[in-house]
Amino acid sequence: MLRYIAQRLAQAAVIVAIVATITFALIHLAPGDPFSAVMDNPNVSETVRQTLRAQYGLDRPLPEQFVRYVSLLAHGELGWSFSHERPVREVLGSALPNTLVLMGVALVGSFVFGILIALFQVSRRGSVTDHVLSGLSLFFFSMPDFWLATLALLTFAYWLPIFPVGGAVDPVMHEYWGLGGRIVDRLYHLALPALTLMLLASAVVARYQRAALLDVLPADYIRTARLKGLTEPEILRRHALRNALLPIITLVGLSFPALLTGAFFVEKIFAWPGMGYAVVLAIGTRDYPLVVGGVIIGSIMVTLGSLLSDVLYALADPRLRSR
Amino acid sequence: MAAMRHARLLCALVVCGCVGAESSSANNSGGTLAISTGGDPDVLIPSLVQSVVGAQITDMIYDRLADIGDSLNILSDKGFVPRLSDHWTWSADSLSIAFHINPNAKWHDGLPVRSTDVQFTVASTKDTLLGSPATSLITNIDSVSAPDSLTAVYWFHARSPQQFYDAVYQLPIMPEHVWKSIPPAGWRASDAAKNPVGSSQYRFVRWIPRVAVELAADTVNYRGAPKLSRLIWSIAPDFPTALTRLLSGETDLLEQLRPGDVPEVAKHPELRTKQNHALQYSFTQFNLRDPVNHARPHPIFGNRQLRRALTMATDRVALVRSVYDSLALPALGPTVRAYSTTDPNLPQIPFDLPRARQILDSLGWRLTTSDSVRSRNGRPLEFTLSVPNSSKIRIQFAVLLQEQFRQAGVKVDVEQLDYPVFLEKERKRAFDAAIGQWSTQPSPGAVRGSWGTAGSRAASGNNFGSYENPVFDATVDSAVSSFDPAARKALLTKAYETIIQDAPAIWLAEPIQTVGYHSRLQLTTLRADAWWAHIPEWSIPADKRIPRDKAPPSASPSTPPALPAGQKTP
Numbered sequence: 001m002l003r004y005i006a007q008r009l010a011q012a013a014v015i016v017a018i019v020a021t022i023t024f025a026l027i028h029l030a031p032g033d034p035f036s037a038v039m040d041n042p043n044v045s046e047t048v049r050q051t052l053r054a055q056y057g058l059d060r061p062l063p064e065q066f067v068r069y070v071s072l073l074a075h076g077e078l079g080w081s082f083s084h085e086r087p088v089r090e091v092l093g094s095a096l097p098n099t100l101v102l103m104g105v106a107l108v109g110s111f112v113f114g115i116l117i118a119l120f121q122v123s124r125r126g127s128v129t130d131h132v133l134s135g136l137s138l139f140f141f142s143m144p145d146f147w148l149a150t151l152a153l154l155t156f157a158y159w160l161p162i163f164p165v166g167g168a169v170d171p172v173m174h175e176y177w178g179l180g181g182r183i184v185d186r187l188y189h190l191a192l193p194a195l196t197l198m199l200l201a202s203a204v205v206a207r208y209q210r211a212a213l214l215d216v217l218p219a220d221y222i223r224t225a226r227l228k229g230l231t232e233p234e235i236l237r238r239h240a241l242r243n244a245l246l247p248i249i250t251l252v253g254l255s256f257p258a259l260l261t262g263a264f265f266v267e268k269i270f271a272w273p274g275m276g277y278a279v280v281l282a283i284g285t286r287d288y289p290l291v292v293g294g295v296i297i298g299s300i301m302v303t304l305g306s307l308l309s310d311v312l313y314a315l316a317d318p319r320l321r322s323r
Numbered sequence: 324m325a326a327m328r329h330a331r332l333l334c335a336l337v338v339c340g341c342v343g344a345e346s347s348s349a350n351n352s353g354g355t356l357a358i359s360t361g362g363d364p365d366v367l368i369p370s371l372v373q374s375v376v377g378a379q380i381t382d383m384i385y386d387r388l389a390d391i392g393d394s395l396n397i398l399s400d401k402g403f404v405p406r407l408s409d410h411w412t413w414s415a416d417s418l419s420i421a422f423h424i425n426p427n428a429k430w431h432d433g434l435p436v437r438s439t440d441v442q443f444t445v446a447s448t449k450d451t452l453l454g455s456p457a458t459s460l461i462t463n464i465d466s467v468s469a470p471d472s473l474t475a476v477y478w479f480h481a482r483s484p485q486q487f488y489d490a491v492y493q494l495p496i497m498p499e500h501v502w503k504s505i506p507p508a509g510w511r512a513s514d515a516a517k518n519p520v521g522s523s524q525y526r527f528v529r530w531i532p533r534v535a536v537e538l539a540a541d542t543v544n545y546r547g548a549p550k551l552s553r554l555i556w557s558i559a560p561d562f563p564t565a566l567t568r569l570l571s572g573e574t575d576l577l578e579q580l581r582p583g584d585v586p587e588v589a590k591h592p593e594l595r596t597k598q599n600h601a602l603q604y605s606f607t608q609f610n611l612r613d614p615v616n617h618a619r620p621h622p623i624f625g626n627r628q629l630r631r632a633l634t635m636a637t638d639r640v641a642l643v644r645s646v647y648d649s650l651a652l653p654a655l656g657p658t659v660r661a662y663s664t665t666d667p668n669l670p671q672i673p674f675d676l677p678r679a680r681q682i683l684d685s686l687g688w689r690l691t692t693s694d695s696v697r698s699r700n701g702r703p704l705e706f707t708l709s710v711p712n713s714s715k716i717r718i719q720f721a722v723l724l725q726e727q728f729r730q731a732g733v734k735v736d737v738e739q740l741d742y743p744v745f746l747e748k749e750r751k752r753a754f755d756a757a758i759g760q761w762s763t764q765p766s767p768g769a770v771r772g773s774w775g776t777a778g779s780r781a782a783s784g785n786n787f788g789s790y791e792n793p794v795f796d797a798t799v800d801s802a803v804s805s806f807d808p809a810a811r812k813a814l815l816t817k818a819y820e821t822i823i824q825d826a827p828a829i830w831l832a833e834p835i836q837t838v839g840y841h842s843r844l845q846l847t848t849l850r851a852d853a854w855w856a857h858i859p860e861w862s863i864p865a866d867k868r869i870p871r872d873k874a875p876p877s878a879s880p881s882t883p884p885a886l887p888a889g890q891k892t893p
Contacts, residue, residue, distance in 0.1 A: 030744070031747040080512070085512045085517075166559055171537075172535075270564070281533070
């Protein structure tokens with residue numbers, strides 16, 4: 001198992017390096033300049049522009065910039081963010097925990113919620129409720145994340161003002177509250193973006209889980225359980241669900257990139273100060289090091305998610321573990 | 324619905340309960356102004372700031388020697404209001420001005436403001452290593468001397484009608500003791516840039532990137548304490564989110580409502596709108612040089628008559644009404660009505676579609692019976708109109724222009740571009756036509772950079788369309804150097820008439836800035852160049868305050884920053 005993990009980690013490192021190189025090249029080749037705002041100012045002279053480019057090493061040939069960047073990476077640095085005037089490490093270091101909290105809550109919530117829906121559907125398979133829930137899960141499965149986020153914001157923060165309009169905390173009052181108030185404030189702000197992501201992801205989980213449960217229901221051991229006199233909920237919970245969880249473990253790994261990219265747009269709409277929000281703004285301002293740094297962290301998360309699902313799969317299935 | 328609002332209020336009150344007792348101020352000062360804004364400030368160093376939100380915040384933290392009056396007069400010192408300098412004296416030859424610094428003025432860290440701070444500010448702004456956008460605006464200032472600790476003397480290269488304006492408007496004064504030990508190239512990245520120390524009526528509290536910037540009233544300021552205790556810029560990059568924050572009561576003010584937002588604001592009885600003329604104008608700019616070979620004129624727009632015909636084919640009044648409703652006026656030219664030197668009756672090229680068709684016919688661009696697009700020698704009369712995809716307004720203009728030009732037999736392809744890409748195309752002159760917008764300064768002389776020959780010929784000048792007319796240049800130069808207000812206005816009128824008749828652009832709109840705000844705020848004048856200039860005079864009556872207005876200033880997490888080692892408060 002350890003050898004397998006080491007191999008996968010080596011593969012992951014190669015993938016991350018390739019992704020980082022491609023991103024570096026693409027973002028530098030894209031038209032535009034990190035000093036667009038400066039360019040837009042009629043008072044800024046050419047001397048000032050050249051000075052700024054030179055200060056950030058943007059006057060050097062692209063291959064030289066790339067070598068410098070790789071050298072920084074080798075020293076554990078991700079470069080300097082032009083737009084934040086701080087090391088990229090610091091910018092992402094402050095944003096990543098927010099993204100992980102949002103994704104973590106959404107991931108756990110979506111799996112719990114999705115599995116419960118699937119169990120409910122299978123227990124009433126073929127009924128009107130089952131069909132309605134299948135339709136709803138297909139509806140949310142097909143819905144663009146940014147659209148649902150905007151709709152959720154308008155519905156639950158404006159028309160029905162239950163939740164706050166974005167942000168991770170109340171920027172006006174948060175620092176003035178005690179610990180209890182701050183925790184409540186954080187949860188209050190987390191609710192709507194997390195629910196949005198959760199709704200999107202749980203639709204996928206419910207559909208997968210329902211199909212997996214329907215696959216195992218005709219199995220002999222289910223028939224045996226019925227003959228033993230177990231009730232339908234007991235059969236579903238103790239026998240069918242355990243055996244139908246394997247595809248869902250794969251889905252955990254697949255959900256990581258989906259949730260991460262979903263979080264990019266959801267974070268922007270809810271002004272959630274996470275990594276996606278930072279990277280989306282960085283693309284607009286051509287903050288090259290921040291974009292590449294964000295992509296590196298994102299690809300590490302995705303490859304680790306994939307590795308995690310493989311390991312969990314192996315642990316859950318004794319046949320794979322023995323190979 | 325009401326129950327939901329109450330539930331939310333209850334939640335806020337429960338959370339407020341964790342604060343502890345709130346102090347309720349009975350006097351007139353107090354209250355919090357939360358401003359919805361679209362992004363972080365670029366930097367909080369006044370000599371480097373570029374973004375509007377950055378300017379808003381630095382203007383609240385740093386003072387100038389004197390501030391421009393609401394009339395935006397820039398001639399001599401008429402209308403200017405004392406700030407750090409409580410009075411000033413001109414030399415007999417007007418080549419120097421001695422500014423006498425208010426002896427009570429102090430930096431927020433407690434040190435007094437001194438003439439060496441003024442000297443340092445000018446010297447550092449002129450340093451090209453710093454890369455300040457103000458450098459090119461203070462070229463007439465030779466140097467600053469400091470004969471004593473409270474007198475700073477500005478020395479100018481030449482007499483100029485706006486030398487006082489140049490000296491004070493472009494340069495908020497910065498503390499030498501904070502910045503002098505930091506190399507200019509390192510200012511942006513320094514800790515000092517993230518904890519600015521100024522001398523104005525608000526002091527810096529915190530900046531949480533992508534969340535908020537907070538300032539608190541400087542209650543011991545030499546100009547007196549401002550009326551509002553706290554200012555908070557609440558950051559949301561998505562405009563609908565920023566607007567929703569205002570509509571839901573999370574913030575108190577949104578600076579630039581779009582036409583479609585005004586009816587939504589009107590549905591909220593607790594919200595108000597206030598309008599003022601801003602220093603902005605938009606235009607459809609023609610590229611007069613070939614985008615591929617800049618040595619050649621543009622195959623379509625190189626012809627003055629053709630540009631005039633396209634202008635005639637444009638119903639600007641209808642365009643502006645469609646896009647802005649009543650929140651803009653048709654632009655007069657490369658100027659704004661807020662300038663006292665602008666004649667609001669500047670003659671325009673009239674909308675006259677039949678005449679436009681005649682001119683195009685006479686130029687050889689004719690319609691064949693089988694086609695809807697004019698052509699000449701087999702070349703169709705078509706071009707690409709570039710717009711930044713971030714501007715809904717400019718996209719609307721582009722679509723409407725496309726239709727108006729179609730009626731004249733001209734085909735337009737609208738190209739929506741990512742903003743940096745749009746700027747890159749303009750800077751490289753690699754476009755046919757583009758919808759642009761300039762935010763200008765109180766000095767009409769700024770027109771030289773964006774429409775003058777110098778701005779056209781410099782490698783990265785801002786006259787992107789490469790319009791050049793020596794008569795326009797000379798008339799603007801004469802106007803800017805004229806000390807007589809009447810002559811100045813007459814010369815500028817002549818310059819504007821020249822450029823309007825040359826039609827290097829179709830002058831589209833002069834937006835009227837519409838601010839949405841909470842009715843408990845008592846606003847004063849919104850200045851055309853900076854609506855925020857009078858924020859220290861805004862107030863919230865004690866009986867109208869809401870919970871966020873009552874967070875006690877003493878609970879502020881930031882105390883004045885510690886003094887640098889070895890320095891003592893005098």
